[in-house]
Amino acid sequence: MATATTPTRPLIGARVTRREDLRFITGRGRYTDDITLPGTTYAAFVRSPYAHARITRIDTDAARRARGVHAVYTGADLAAGGVNGIPVGWVLPDMKLTDRRAIAVDEVRYVGEAVAVVIADTPYTAKDAAELVAVEYEELPAVTDAVAAMQPGAPVVHANAPNNVCFHWTIGDAEKTDAAIRGAATVVRQRLVNQRLIPNAIEPRAALASYNGATDELTLYVTSQNPHVHRLIMGAFVLGVPEHKFRVIAPDVGGGFGSKIFVYPEEVVMCWATRQLGRPVKWTAERRESFMTDAHGRDHVTDVEMAFDARGTVLALRVKTVANLGAHLSLFAPAIPTYLYGTLLNGVYAFPTIYAEVDGVLTHTTPVDAYRGAGRPEACYVLERTMDIAARQLGIDPAELRRRNFVPAGSFPYQTPVALSYDSGNYAPALDRALQMIGYDAFRAEQEAARREGRYLGIGISSYIEACGLAPSQVVGSLGAQAGLWESATVRVHPTGKVTIFTGSHSHGQGHETTFAQLAADELGIAIDDVEIVHGDTGRVPFGMGTYGSRSGAVGGTAIHMSIEKIKEKGRRIAAHLLEAAPEDVEFSGGRFSVKGSPDRGKTFAEVSLAAYLAHSMPAGTEPGLDATSFYDPSNFTFPFGTHVCTVEVNPRTGVVKVLRYVAVDDVGNVINPMIVDGQLHGGIAQGTAQALWERAVYDEGGQLLTASLMDYAVPKADMLPLFETDRTVTPSPVNPLGIKGVGEAGTIASTPAVANAVLDALSPFGITHLDMPLTPATVWQAIQSATRRG
Amino acid sequence: MYPAPFEYHRPGSVEDAIALLTTYEDDAKLLAGGHSLIPLLKLRFAQPKHLIDVRHIASLSGVREVDGAIVIGATTTHATLERSPLLRQMLPILPEAASQIGDAQVRNMGTIGGSLAHADPSADLPAVMLAVGAEMTAVGPRGARTIRAEEFFVDLLTTALASDEVLTEIRILVPAVGTGGAYEKYPHPASRYALVGVAAVVTLAGDAMQRAQIAVTGIGSTPSRAREVERALAGRPADAETIAAASSHVADGIEVRGDLTGPAEWRGAVAREHAARAITRAVQRARGEWATGARSA
């Protein structure tokens, strides 16, 4: 039953079913919580019930004495034990750093922050004992709203940021933008709230740490999208554990969506505790803990001004955003509302000038960081929502307004006013195809007819761009990144011609074991079953930056390609030697090296591999063996784009929105596996639609998270979504030799404004121009009620 | 996720269950399907010392017809209600409501008795029980007694059951010819509990509504009969205008709850809409346009 589908070549571009699936569909996946080592103990955290409080006393005696308990630790114990704060991985000019401790010392700053940990024989006894830890708090005033946190007199989150502003960041040309707006025929102004979301990967975060005192080796199994980054940060900065004695393994990981990029307190505690106890220690989040402690996403309040001339041509964009960062700076938090947001505000349009300023603000809430799309959905929402408002205000069809302002097809590479240079693009065909698929004109006619019957249909368009393939290391380094963003790949050819590839990318659903194998098998002309992909283990993979930002195909894939090129080159030299031909006369095709013009004279890849290892007869100066390692550092981002169109019906009596159809036409460059690309889009569209219609993290004024369970927070279920209709245009990226742009986040970025625009379009007969998300039935119904009263 | 410790008892009879309840008093909780109780135990919102599992008491399970009444054992699962040929023929409102509880897995374990005894203000079946005029049988150390649905639901999470009583069965009279019932639900997008649930049972005499029993759940602290709606329907023609006008009274006398999903005014509007839908379909069923609520002659 292990036979994979092996279609005829080329594999690249073919719908190959996934090699990783067999273990998942038979229950043989191996996720972190599935792993138990001999002597494993279990951790339960005691967490703050207050958003802001001073810890006046912690009494751990009763918990320590409880049955089955091995240890109870507080923040003071960790500090005394040499555990440093968790650093931030992106530093902006004049940014205020926060001292984030794995377990709070003296002060807690959000509900759910850890104040103590109990380690016991079973998770049940750990939980029992955690209830016995007595913590006394002096409650302090809290602030959860970022705009409120900037006001004078607001409660202070960190003393070194007295007005709670962590950074003020700008991009673009203020004066030119001001002037363009002053001289514009029409300026569209809108305040837009991009609500806070909670990622909710279905696998809760987990960590299992094990220390071997005899070898001084520390092993951590952890739900991570980037185990090397975990090792580097935890080893070098937090724990002081040397990297060569520290192995981090991210086994099967059950979804990430950004939330498993970051170094979290619980992982630090597990690593420290196992060294104290000499026994493995495991922690797995309960979903309630996931809600309170997984980094949240979005949470922007934006004032946007978009200026047009009399013909509806864009003249300028001015954006002022307040971004809620939460109580501490999570690993990449400063980059999300700045370099992954402000730089994307040009979208697919030819704005002559843009100016954006962003205040990053600390509040007494769960830290905010990258969540699928990470800044780019926020930028796309600002542009696409405003574009629809503008279309109505200008009396121009929203599709036509977009088309009129697209960056023209012939102008790539295209330099935007906000730092980026778009690699390649051709925006109109995707829009045209999407409109054709949805039947735009027919729908408009149907909409008119329906309105006469008191039915409210709407159609929403979103033409998006995304920056993928993170990222040129020198560029991001100059912008504040504390790491490079290249990727590595080692391709090891075995003597039998079988191939193992060690990639620094990490798959937590993306299907790398299939797509990377397709790539390698095609390029080496061997069977896909002769290729093994290894990832997620610092003990096996030389180094890697991991998977996020839709970077694996474009960056990780290219690193594999580069190593394969090196292997083919060495193989050619060996084959030439064996064939007694000049290397330049030997060509490689279909898994065989042969002499040009004499196809009979050849050696298979396996024969050359064996020869390389036997080394009985090698060309002069050539080392035995056949493997190669490459580090690919991209020269630019890649820029996928496309247009999504959604139709909805709104029931005016209940406010319920029903999604009727969803069409997505995407251009993600060259495609390795269309099945997987479509799957990425489906999932992204579901998440983006959920932001438009259902999901929202809600804090009360005291800082309690009111949506802390799946009973309250509406992750979409199967019966809330339609089937998705997808198609593609293909504009290869010139940035990498594979022509890949990336697809992991496109669906999320495009769909939120498409759905929101559709609902607002349906509501236009009521004179409703904008509503903030999520567009729940109650929100829609109330808007209709007030509009009707006004009307 | 990890409940506090308790002792587990699996009595073989109702008498044994009552004896255990008598022994452990407030330290004990009855466990049937567990789908109301176990979530509370996992969050440690409840920490009973003894759980008395009545799911295996054979006499408590099943759907049967006895002397013109349908008798449903308390540990009958929602899935059994949903699929019961007897109910689907004689009382389709009940399988219809049962099919909308929670999700398939919840319905496979959750029981009618557990749901009614838990008295969640957003549960579905209490509204149906009120609309069909069910009677609950409670057995305790002092013997058996019958509690009418209207007296059964006392308040938020509170019923008329004494702490040493076991709810054993639910009796519902077979509806008269010309009767139809329907349940309309607006589920919470995440929990799937009823933000609004309206159960309507209507008996027609010719074109007029001879009798209407309407009950609503989800919007107040406890499910209740919508008496003003019933009054506005009784004796009037079964047409759209009458139904619309009557439905507007569905929240009369109820302090409608608002929550994160929306304010009370919106919840009231949804209730009115769902009342109209439920009554409309109940009338259709009474007319035989849907599976009839009455036994075929």
Next chain:
Amino acid sequence: MTRISLTVNGITHEHDVEPRMLLVHYLRDTLGLTGTHVGCDTSQCGACTVVLDGERSVKACTMFAVQAAGAEVLTIEGLAHDGTLHPLQAAFREEHALQCGFCTPGMIMAAYGLLRANPHPSEAEIRAGLEGNLCRCTGYHNIVKAVQRAAQEMEAPSTDQAGREGRVFTPVSVAPVAAD
């Protein structure tokens, strides 16, 4: 501790367990059957779904192991027979109905229960029938396709089809799948 005996994937097990031990922890930690997952603490996500007594899908996180004493439990590990994937497993792979794989065992077991109860579900019935299972990766599109495909595969006359006849039922037709 309470002594329990139950059958899991055809093998009878006897253990002393704490009454408070959830069935899912018994399966994972005592029996080592880690294919059944835990994704939430409020019985919403369905990652822990197993099949009880041959036909009923249940959430193993909302059931104590002691409650399952005497029962037959089928987990994802027991679904394939003699090296042959169950049609649902095969269809999930063919239709790319999984990405990270974490919800997959529960989703397949829920779909198994769904098809036992309703062998010919419509798209809407599949979506409604899986409302107890959350997937964050696929948007459900390919899961729906996979269940449709499996239903077709299983429709082909098989030897035990007659034995299932008595449990086949048609769902109440008027139940809405979601609010409108």
